[in-house]
Amino acid sequence: MGIYLPIAEMSVNVFVLLAMGAAVGFLSGMFGVGGGFLITPLLIFYNIPPAIAVATGANQVIASSFSGALAHLKRGTLDFKLGTVLLIGGIAGSAAGGFVFALLRALGQLDLFISLLYVVFLGTVGGLMLIESVNALRLTKGGVPPALKKSGQHNWIHRLPFKMRFRTSKLFVSVIPVLGIGAGIGFLSAIMGVGGGFIMVPALIYLLKVPTNVVVGTSLFQIVVVSAFTTLVHSSTNQTVDIILALVLMVGGVAGAQYGAKAGQKLRGEQLRALLALLVLAVALRLGFDLFVKPQNLYSLTVASGLL
Amino acid sequence: MRAAALLAALVLTAALPAHAQEAAHPESIQIGLSTDRVAITADFAGADLTIFGALENADPLINRQGRYDVYVVLEGPARPVVVRRKSRVLGMWINTQSETFVNVPVSYSVATTRQPQDITDPNNYRQLSLGANNIYMEPEDKRDSPLTIQEFTDALRDRKQATGLYSDNIGGVQFLSQSLFRATLHLAPNVPVGTHKARAFLFRNGIFIKETSAQLAIVKSGFEQTIYRFATDHGFGYGLFAIGLAMLTGWLGRIVFRRD
Structure with a gap:
C-alpha cells in the first residue's frame, strides 16, 4: 500500500517503512540504542532525500529515547544535573550543526558530508567496540571473569578547571569536557540525524568515568532534548521534517523495540556488544562502499534553494 | 487514485x-x-x-x-534546478561541477x-x-x-x-x-x-x-496540503507538534508494551 509523504513529496510503500521501523526498533530495544544511526542510512538507501531522512530521523529518535528515559527516571538512574550540563553544550552544537547543514545543502555537498561522518564515526566506534567485546569474549572463554575498568582512575580530563559536583553520578569533574561532549554530539545529531547514544555512552564511561548504571538514562535524557531541539531547528530553517514518515517509523519502532528488549535479555553483555559492533561496522562499510564505487549515474538534480 | x-x-x-x-x-x-x-x-x-x-x-x-x-x-x-556531476576525488565520488538552470x-x-x-x-x-x-x-x-x-x-x-x-x-x-x-x-x-x-x-x-x-x-489533498502548509508557514509550531507526537508515541508504546 502506497502512502504519500507530504514533505518529501513522494509516494512510498507503507509496509516497507513499518518493517524498517520495526527492524530498527527491534535492534534498538536489543542493544539499548536510539537507532537513529540505522534509520537515517536506511531511509537514504530507500531513496528518501538525505535532508529529509536526517531531519525525520531526529524526530523519530525522540519517541524511542523518550520511552527509555521514562523507564530510567522511574528507576532513579538518571542524573539530571549532568544531563543538563550536557544539554547546554548539546543545544549550542545542534544549532551550529543546523546552520552547517543548510550551508552544505546549498553547496551540494550535504550527502557527501553525511556519508563521511557516518563512515568515520560508525567505523571508529564499531571497530573499537568489536575489539573490546571480542577480547572480553576470549577472556570469559579462558575462564577469567571480565575485569571492568576501575572508574576511580583519573586522567588528564580530571585535571581541567571549573569543576562541578554531580551527586547522582558520584562525580567531581570539570564542566569543559562535559560541555564539549554535549556540543559535539549535538552537532552530529543535527547533521547525521542521530541521537548520538552510540558515541555518548562510550564517551561518558571512558572519558568522564560516569558509573555505567547512570550512563544510559542520562544519555537518553540528553538525546530526547537534543533531538527535540534538532527537530525544531530543521523544521524552522530547512522544513525537512516529514511528520507522516516519522509517525510510520515510530509506530513500527516502538512495537519492534519491545520484542528486541526481550531478545536482548537472552544474550550476554559481551555478545550483545560484539553483535552491535558488527552491525555498526556493516552500516559504515555499506556507506563507505557507495562513496568509493563509481555511481551508476554521475549526475543528480536538486531544486535550487534560495540560500547562496 | x-x-x-x-x-x-x-x-x-x-x-x-x-x-x-x-x-x-x-x-x-x-x-x-x-x-x-x-x-x-x-x-x-x-x-x-x-x-x-x-x-x-x-x-x-x-x-x-x-x-x-x-x-x-x-x-x-x-522551477530552478541544479544539475551536479560527480567526479573522483581522492578515490571518492564527490559532486564537483554543477550547472543551474533557471526554469x-x-x-x-x-x-x-x-x-x-x-x-x-x-x-x-x-x-x-x-x-x-x-x-x-x-x-x-x-x-x-x-x-x-x-x-x-x-x-x-x-x-x-x-x-x-x-x-x-x-x-x-x-x-x-x-x-x-x-x-x-x-x-x-x-x-x-x-x-x-x-x-x-x-x-x-x-x-x-x-x-x-x-x-x-x-x-x-486536504490533509496532506494542511500538513505541508503548516510545515512551510509555521515551521516552529510544526516542529513542536512533531516533538509532541514523538513523545506521545514513545509514552503510549511504554504503556501498551509495559515491561517494568
Missing part, C-alpha cells in the same frame, strides 16, 4: 455546412477537462490522466487515411498518435519547442562553454526521464471516432504540485495546424 483519470466533457459545436468546410479547411482542435483540479491523496502512487478532445471541421478523406496527428503535452510548473518544467508528459518522427520533421518540433528534447533550458550562467551546458542539459533530461517525470506515451492518443480522441498521459508518483498546462497540437500531413490549451491544478 485511479479516479484521477479525468473524464472530460467536450463541446462539439461544429455544425457548419459541409461545403463551407471543404472550401477553407479551417480545422481546429479542442480539449476539455472535466475538472481543473487533481488532488493527491495519501495513497497516491502515480496515475494516468485522460484528456478528451475533438477535431473540428476535419476533412473526412484525410481522416480516413489517418493523416491527422495529435500531440498532447502536460507540462508541470517551472525547468518539473514534469513533462507527452502522448502522441504515432512515433514523433513520423508525425512531423525535427525542424517543426524545434520551432514549436515541442518535446522534452526541444524545450529550452536556460542556464543561469551563460558564460559557461556551450559544450558543458549541452552536457548538463542532456544529463538533466536523462535524469528526468529516468525518474518518470518526463515521459512519452507513443500511441497514447487514440481516435475514438472521426473527430473524437482520447489522450492518456502518465503522472509520476512524485508529480509536482502546482499549475500544469495541457496543450494539444494538431498536425495534418506533417504540417502544424492548430494548438489549444487548458489548465490543470495538481494539489495535495
Whole structure:
C-alpha cells in the first residue's frame, strides 16, 4: 500500500517503512540504542532525500529515547544535573550543526558530508567496540571473569578547571569536557540525524568515568532534548521534517523495540556488544562502499534553494 | 487514485455546412477537462490522466487515411534546478561541477498518435519547442562553454526521464471516432504540485495546424496540503507538534508494551 509523504513529496510503500521501523526498533530495544544511526542510512538507501531522512530521523529518535528515559527516571538512574550540563553544550552544537547543514545543502555537498561522518564515526566506534567485546569474549572463554575498568582512575580530563559536583553520578569533574561532549554530539545529531547514544555512552564511561548504571538514562535524557531541539531547528530553517514518515517509523519502532528488549535479555553483555559492533561496522562499510564505487549515474538534480 | 483519470466533457459545436468546410479547411482542435483540479491523496502512487478532445471541421478523406496527428503535452510548473556531476576525488565520488538552470518544467508528459518522427520533421518540433528534447533550458550562467551546458542539459533530461517525470506515451492518443480522441498521459508518483498546462497540437500531413490549451491544478489533498502548509508557514509550531507526537508515541508504546 502506497502512502504519500507530504514533505518529501513522494509516494512510498507503507509496509516497507513499518518493517524498517520495526527492524530498527527491534535492534534498538536489543542493544539499548536510539537507532537513529540505522534509520537515517536506511531511509537514504530507500531513496528518501538525505535532508529529509536526517531531519525525520531526529524526530523519530525522540519517541524511542523518550520511552527509555521514562523507564530510567522511574528507576532513579538518571542524573539530571549532568544531563543538563550536557544539554547546554548539546543545544549550542545542534544549532551550529543546523546552520552547517543548510550551508552544505546549498553547496551540494550535504550527502557527501553525511556519508563521511557516518563512515568515520560508525567505523571508529564499531571497530573499537568489536575489539573490546571480542577480547572480553576470549577472556570469559579462558575462564577469567571480565575485569571492568576501575572508574576511580583519573586522567588528564580530571585535571581541567571549573569543576562541578554531580551527586547522582558520584562525580567531581570539570564542566569543559562535559560541555564539549554535549556540543559535539549535538552537532552530529543535527547533521547525521542521530541521537548520538552510540558515541555518548562510550564517551561518558571512558572519558568522564560516569558509573555505567547512570550512563544510559542520562544519555537518553540528553538525546530526547537534543533531538527535540534538532527537530525544531530543521523544521524552522530547512522544513525537512516529514511528520507522516516519522509517525510510520515510530509506530513500527516502538512495537519492534519491545520484542528486541526481550531478545536482548537472552544474550550476554559481551555478545550483545560484539553483535552491535558488527552491525555498526556493516552500516559504515555499506556507506563507505557507495562513496568509493563509481555511481551508476554521475549526475543528480536538486531544486535550487534560495540560500547562496 | 485511479479516479484521477479525468473524464472530460467536450463541446462539439461544429455544425457548419459541409461545403463551407471543404472550401477553407479551417480545422481546429479542442480539449476539455472535466475538472481543473487533481488532488493527491495519501495513497497516491502515480496515475494516468485522460484528456478528451475533438477535431473540428476535419476533412473526412484525410481522416480516413489517418493523416491527422495529435500531440498532447502536460507540462508541470517551472522551477530552478541544479544539475551536479560527480567526479573522483581522492578515490571518492564527490559532486564537483554543477550547472543551474533557471526554469525547468518539473514534469513533462507527452502522448502522441504515432512515433514523433513520423508525425512531423525535427525542424517543426524545434520551432514549436515541442518535446522534452526541444524545450529550452536556460542556464543561469551563460558564460559557461556551450559544450558543458549541452552536457548538463542532456544529463538533466536523462535524469528526468529516468525518474518518470518526463515521459512519452507513443500511441497514447487514440481516435475514438472521426473527430473524437482520447489522450492518456502518465503522472509520476512524485508529480509536482502546482499549475500544469495541457496543450494539444494538431498536425495534418506533417504540417502544424492548430494548438489549444487548458489548465490543470495538481494539489495535495486536504490533509496532506494542511500538513505541508503548516510545515512551510509555521515551521516552529510544526516542529513542536512533531516533538509532541514523538513523545506521545514513545509514552503510549511504554504503556501498551509495559515491561517494568
